Amino acid sequence: MTSRRKENPLLxxxxxxxxxxVRGIAELGYVAGLLGESLYWLVLGPRRRQPVxxxxxxxxxxxxxxxxxxxxxxxxxxxxxxxxxQGIATLKLFGAESQVVVGIALSxxxxxxxxxxxxxxxxxxxxxxxxxIGTMLESQEIDALRVIGISPVRYLAxxxxxxxxxxxxxxxxxxxxxxxxxxxxxxxxxxxxxxxAYANRSIEVLAVDDIRQGLVKSTVFAVIIAMVGxxxxxxxxxxxxxxGRATTRSVVMxxxxxxxxDMLFTYFLNR
Amino acid sequence: MASDRPQxxxxxxxxxxxxxxxRRILDGISLTVNDGEIMxxxxxxxxxxxxxxxxxxxxxxxxxxxxxxxxxxxTHMSGQELFELRRNxxxxxxxxxxxxxxxxxxxxxLPLREHAKLDEQTxxxxxxxxxxxxxxxxxxDLMPAELSGGMVKRAAVARAIIMDPKLLFFDxxxxxxxxxxxxxxxxxILRLRDAMHMTIIVVTHELxxxxxxxxxxxxxxAGKILLCxxxxxxxxxGDERIQDILNRRPRNEDVDPEEYLRRLxxxxx
Amino acid sequence: xxxxxxxEGPYTVIALAGEVDLHYSPQAREQILHHLGEQKNLLVDLxxxxxxxxxxxxSLVEGYQLARKTGLAFGLVGVSxxxxxxxxLARLDKVFPIHASxxxxxxxxxxx
Numbered sequence: 001m002t003s004r005r006k007e008n009p010l011l012x013x014x015x016x017x018x019x020x021x022v023r024g025i026a027e028l029g030y031v032a033g034l035l036g037e038s039l040y041w042l043v044l045g046p047r048r049r050q051p052v053x054x055x056x057x058x059x060x061x062x063x064x065x066x067x068x069x070x071x072x073x074x075x076x077x078x079x080x081x082x083x084x085x086q087g088i089a090t091l092k093l094f095g096a097e098s099q100v101v102v103g104i105a106l107s108x109x110x111x112x113x114x115x116x117x118x119x120x121x122x123x124x125x126x127x128x129x130x131x132x133i134g135t136m137l138e139s140q141e142i143d144a145l146r147v148i149g150i151s152p153v154r155y156l157a158x159x160x161x162x163x164x165x166x167x168x169x170x171x172x173x174x175x176x177x178x179x180x181x182x183x184x185x186x187x188x189x190x191x192x193x194x195x196x197a198y199a200n201r202s203i204e205v206l207a208v209d210d211i212r213q214g215l216v217k218s219t220v221f222a223v224i225i226a227m228v229g230x231x232x233x234x235x236x237x238x239x240x241x242x243x244g245r246a247t248t249r250s251v252v253m254x255x256x257x258x259x260x261x262d263m264l265f266t267y268f269l270n271r
Numbered sequence: 272m273a274s275d276r277p278q279x280x281x282x283x284x285x286x287x288x289x290x291x292x293x294r295r296i297l298d299g300i301s302l303t304v305n306d307g308e309i310m311x312x313x314x315x316x317x318x319x320x321x322x323x324x325x326x327x328x329x330x331x332x333x334x335x336x337x338x339x340x341x342x343x344x345x346t347h348m349s350g351q352e353l354f355e356l357r358r359n360x361x362x363x364x365x366x367x368x369x370x371x372x373x374x375x376x377x378x379x380x381l382p383l384r385e386h387a388k389l390d391e392q393t394x395x396x397x398x399x400x401x402x403x404x405x406x407x408x409x410x411x412d413l414m415p416a417e418l419s420g421g422m423v424k425r426a427a428v429a430r431a432i433i434m435d436p437k438l439l440f441f442d443x444x445x446x447x448x449x450x451x452x453x454x455x456x457x458x459x460i461l462r463l464r465d466a467m468h469m470t471i472i473v474v475t476h477e478l479x480x481x482x483x484x485x486x487x488x489x490x491x492x493a494g495k496i497l498l499c500x501x502x503x504x505x506x507x508x509g510d511e512r513i514q515d516i517l518n519r520r521p522r523n524e525d526v527d528p529e530e531y532l533r534r535l536x537x538x539x540x
Numbered sequence: 541x542x543x544x545x546x547x548e549g550p551y552t553v554i555a556l557a558g559e560v561d562l563h564y565s566p567q568a569r570e571q572i573l574h575h576l577g578e579q580k581n582l583l584v585d586l587x588x589x590x591x592x593x594x595x596x597x598x599s600l601v602e603g604y605q606l607a608r609k610t611g612l613a614f615g616l617v618g619v620s621x622x623x624x625x626x627x628x629l630a631r632l633d634k635v636f637p638i639h640a641s642x643x644x645x646x647x648x649x650x651x652x
Contacts, residue, residue: 383562386562387562387595388566389562389565389566390566390569392602393565393566393569393595393598393599394598396598396601396602397597397598400594400597400598400601400630400632401594401630403631404630434562435593435594462629463629466625466626466628466629467629
């Protein structure tokens with residue numbers, strides 16, 4: 001292996017690409033397996049008398065969701081205000097300031113709220129999940145679970161997945177609301193639109209489909225955050241430093257995948 | 272009980288070979304553990320003893336070879352069979368491996384919750400009985416982070432024996448403990464075997480503790496079993512490596528100059 | 541498993557049998573608590589028990605505690621060497637009133 005490095009650089013490059021590809025496919029396979037097994041326990045666990053613990057699901061929901069409410073609310077409000085500032089400034093050129101309501105309603109529900117919420121959750125909880133699982137792996141707690149006869153996937157992974165699937169879309173709805181409220185507040189000051197009129201106009205332009213688009217996206221993002229966080233945690237190697245590396249990798253990976261998935265979605269859903 | 276069981280061997284390992292990446296860590300291990308005995312697996316770091324334990328526990332799948340436990344081959348077992356088998360096995364991990372999110376008491380009750388349907392009151396009494404056995408009664412409601420290293424280890428023993436397993440594994444029981452606590456733990460291992468008729472496998476590098484508790488010792492070196500025999504057999508063994516280990520002499524391997532030079536310069540063949 | 545109960549003098553005697561393990565101890569517990577609930581002075585005969593695990597012992601502890609709370613008598617009889625060792629491990633051999641048999645217990649009651 002070492003000696004080949006000195007040979008043909010092209011060969012080395014091809015070899016590296018090949019290795020990276022194999023690693024990538026192996027990891028994808030691992031994630032698919034983890035997802036499949038988590039779903040298996042969620043659906044069939046009760047029948048095998050080894051259900052996924054509801055207490056754990058609620059615990060995760062508290063960590064991932066309830067504690068994220070303030071920051072989700074504040075940041076989405078800020079995004080709404082920002083969109084209003086930019087929108088009014090731009091639309092002023094055409095004398096169509098009042099159309100800002102339409103722009104905010106559509107871009108918040110379809111794009112900004114799902115994206116912002118998922119990135120926040122990935123940063124807050126995706127990394128925490130990786131760190132927690134990684135630490136448990138290093139301290140042999142995962143081995144201890146397996147030796148007791150408890151599937152770590154059932155005990156640790158499935159609750160995270162279920163909690164994410166519930167929490168991320170729920171937070172997205174909150175984000176939708178807060179984003180539009182931000183827009184309404186700024187527009188109210190700037191354009192003298194009453195909150196009531198703003199709300200009516202928003203409801204008028206929003207189709208069920210817009211909200212649904214945002215929720216479909218956020219569901220997919222939830223799976224991404226859960227699976228990236230969990231798989232990085234379960235694959236930690238190399239002590240405390242390894243946990244640190246995996247945590248960073250987990251955040252960068254989930255945000256990258258979220259943005260990429262978002263792009264694909266936006267492309268296909270708006271054709 | 273269970274005197275009608277045909278074969279006395281509780282664990283039977285046959286030609287176990289295992290790799291980590293391309294490195295061969297276990298190189299054809301064969302080992303038998305009999306009912307009610309204390310078997311100590313001894314070896315230095317890198318000897319493969321911790322790896323062997325992982326394979327005995329069914330945590331990893333070997334490259335080849337068989338591990339029969341309580342009469343069943345665990346290398347080819349369904350998840351459900353393995354789950355049933357795990358009721359009969361307790362493990363005290365090196366660092367305790369208590370779950371940090373639960374109290375000591377909840378940690379100890381966890382196997383019961385998974386495997387048995389008992390009244391809450393019964394489970395609490397059982398927990399406290401086990402805590403009394405390991406001298407930790409009264410620490411039930413503390414979190415693992417509030418315990419000292421030795422206490423965590425003892426709590427882990429309580430969790431390992433909560434189901435009264437037939438088979439009990441200890442990974443480095445005395446590592447990191449003060450001599451008195453370590454001696455107490457050795458004493459406890461002997462008492463568990465005598466009172467509960469457990470078969471106990473201890474993985475350790477501590478000679479003193481090994482000689483005190485073992486019925487038989489398997490000496491592991493570089494992935495192979497050098498010798499498996501009684502304490503006296505091990506003490507009197509003529510094998511040079513074993514004497515090195517017993518007398519704590521650093522190993523003196525012969526150097527192949529060719530090979531060594533190649534390794535240093537990174538020139539693979 | 542239905543455990544046999546008989547009456548000897550002032551005592552109701554429950555004879556546990558076989559393996560009192562995770563599987564059977566809930567039944568043993570239920571019977572012990574049932575008889576105590578009916579205000580019976582209780583002796584648990586363990587002479588036919590060839591194995592008792594800690595869930596079984598825990599049930600005995602619970603029974604003894606209930607008996608003391610309600611002012612009833614409670615004791616173990618026919619404790620074999622194997623069972624005694626299990627009790628010793630949890631340092632319970634000094635806690636339970638233990639007698640060779642029900643009649644011996646009755647004799648010792650009279651002496652007291």
